[in-house]
Amino acid sequence: MTTTTPLYTGGRHAAGRPALDAPAAAQAPQAPPAVEVRRSTATRGRADIIIIIGAAVAALSLAALLTARMIPTSSLVVFVVIAYLAFLVLYGLLVSLEDDGRTVLDRLASVVVHSLAGFAMLALVFIVVFTFFRGSQALGHFNFFTSDMQQAGPLDPLTVGGILHAAAGTLIEITIALLIVVPLGLTCAVFLNETRGAFARVVRTVAEAMTALPSIVAGLFILASVVLALGLARSGLAAALAIGVMMLPIVIRASDVVLRLVPGSLKEASYAMGAPQWRTVWHVILPTARSGLTTSVLLATARGIGETSPVLITAGFGSGLNFNPLSGPMVSLPLITFVFSGSPANTMIARGFGAAAVLLALVLVLFALARVFGGRQAGELTARVQRRRAQESLRDLERFNSRNRAPVQMGSPDG
């Protein structure tokens, strides 16, 4: 009943309204209401898909004909370039048979944008896959992770030698760099947000300009200041400092942006409760922005861990395991990748790709961590943190209640 009267859906009240329902029921058999067909609002129809397929087939055939018969080349790259250009022309031609010039432009722009984006994504995926594919040769040997290169010459097979010293060096260097960069960078970011005036503006401008500091210049700077002027030998510490100089502006800039997103009302609430500035920063601003700050530090770490040129200039090169950042050369994963891949021996190149794969895996893990821990808006909490906050708040309530009751209970025996 109710389905045939779309205007009045009064199923529950139908019994009380026989007069209204009866004529509707009587009319129903005479003129069944037309079933409304949902209008398609899709911008692409079947004809468009056929046109795309047709243009693609024609373009591929044309390119095959041209590269096979006319242009003396057998390169896949040239084939793809010709096929792509032919596709654009043919597709435009086919669309123009039915639509006006504006539509043709629109469709062509859409194809170009889609293909550019697809090409870029494909390139990224391919670079990652290629590195792991070529690296798998070395990664298959367990000793690759557990030994250094002291016993292995350039012509030794992959069953001898490994990159343990480089992995250890990378971890030591990035740890030292983080120990310097995180406190200094975050404090500086807080400074930029908490202070007004010309000085803060100058610091912000300089820090922003330095985000694009060429990494080799960071290495040169440490070479000039720490190695040549202060007399520290080329070592892990010098490399860590060079990486730190490069990471510092990145951390400052990213944290500055994140801290700026902390709602002003939270700060004002804290000040209104009488909290001093340092308590406001420590208990309100930093926890609110924790997610974003974590992301900025992790992303800067991912950048710093992969830097080759500052390390190339400042770390020196050795083949043994060295845990002391103050003396002796300390190699890192990117540096060993660079040096090995320049070698003419095939096993060394394989080791270079293996080191690159390990480095890339490290970067991917850091990146994934940054997305897991971070990526939330300032003040947005995870379910776990929200539960914890609720429990803390409950405990506070009980504490307050017991305090309020306490004087009464203590006073009652006397009274």
Place this chain on the structure above:
Amino acid sequence: MTTVVAAPTSGQPNPPETARKVRSAAAGADRVFQLTLRGAGLTVLVIMTTIGLFLFYRGSQALGDAGIWKFITTQAWQPSSHNFGIATVITGTLLIAAVAVTFAVPLATGVALYISEYAPRKLRQALINLVDLMAAVPSVVYGLWGFYFLQEKIIPLAKWISTTFGWFPFLGISGVDPNDPLADKTVYESSTFIAGIVVALMIMPIISSVMRESFSQSPVGEREGAFALGATRWGMIRSVVLPFGRGGMIGGTMLGLGRAMGETIAVYMLISPVFQIQPHILRSGANSVSALIALKFGAASPFELSALFAAGLALFMLTLVVNFGASAVIARTRSGALSDA
């Protein structure tokens, strides 16, 4: 009013009300806290400004020996015989950066437009992450990929371009007969072109993210207005999104240019260094300031090192100028006033 109410209780005339003093100077722990903050800011400022000072101090010996003008115009790099200059490497740096920007800007525009205008809403965040990840891939990995994979794939393309468009300046190669099938392929290896393409992939993410930021801020009202007037999607993009994001496009491109000029390891792995200005970008042989430093610092005598510091100073100043220009352009435009870049 208050005086009337207050008078009966106090029984004596009120002292005239004066403005309460607002004390903004922090006291106690806050004083220490603010000093700490200031100290951190000052430390960062000192570190960043001493970079230029140290480079200048170390490089001044070589600069004084050669003279500024000779240093800029000399092509050769023989510091031991006092005949050295940065004409080759600066030109090489600019050429590689120009090739990189030529390839990266269309690619970045495509990616930025796709993410902000075409991509399905659910896919958007994943794509942004992918582009960010692309920026985090170490440059040595790009270099490996370029050297062991891309190079041989690009050579036929380079050959095709040089034979077809050889009449265009920069693209021609003299001394090679394009119709000779036995011609040596090494002519096309390790060229500015190949290095530029790899660097283009490396700077694409930064350009793209600045562009996307400014595209996605273009006002909804104006977009809807364009659609309401019957614009196609491309018509809307051309009349609203692109004009609005122009500042982001220019600024992002300049940021990418700065990155491209500073890139070291990937370029060093790909090129074979020459010390003579090489305007034919498809021909083997190229150079850049950073590659020169990476190449020569190992066996350098103190004077040669000083010359390298001078070259580093030139690179540093070049990138600084480009970057300050970029941030000025971004900040001045309508979209840039809102964005962080």
